[in-house]
Amino acid sequence: MNFLTDFLSGDLEVAAKNMHPDFVASIPESLPWGGEWHGRAGCVGLLTKINELVAVEGTAEPRFLHVPADGTVIALLHANYTSRATGKSLPIRLLEVYDFTDGLISGVSVFFQDTHRMIDELGLTRS
Template sequence: MTPLEASKAMYDAVHAGDWNAVADFMAEDFVIHEPTSLPYGGEWRGRDALQRLYTHVMGYWDDPVVKWQELVGGEKYAVALLHFTVTAKASGKRFETHIAEVTAFDDAGKMASMRIHYFDTADIVGQLKA
């Protein structure tokens, strides 16, 4: 599979809640990098990192709506461009932001890492304050 095909299949598995299938796309030493300024920031490691991160992140939000704007890929990378609309549980504020998820693939075709880029992390932190 190309990075684009693998990413599409992985995101389809996330949407279906099939976390075993999601883990199959990940390298053993897979790592997700979230901005450290966010309450769920830092490195998340392991083939189950995306499941653990997803569960943790969604603990901060109600009524999430994720719209896939585009998924692009090359030989070693795939980039998902997302529009994220949520309500902060702590404040009740509804807001939206843009996110780019950059996934790097290893030589075996497995997902080696993912870097999450938010348009404005300060805004996200501000929305979380009651």
């Protein structure tokens, strides 16, 4: 998925071009960037907020599972999150469930292994 490569490279505008105009991201509410983010502008806002608070570095090749019945793609990711405020790092395992419309990403639901541990160990503030 080019979106993941573009996001990890920091090219947020290019990453957002892979989004459907009706894009919705659902992120756990407990995270500082949690909630629902709508549209391409919402996608850029989400990615900007994440980049303000943490540096994200993929630590393994993402694994993808395609569900042919409805076109959903599930991504299993391993990444290192480093707090920009504290410099503390934490390896994170997460799943992202992607929905598509007209060949563009129309939705993503993100499931982190342990949001409370992320907040506590990285020194983040709950939303």
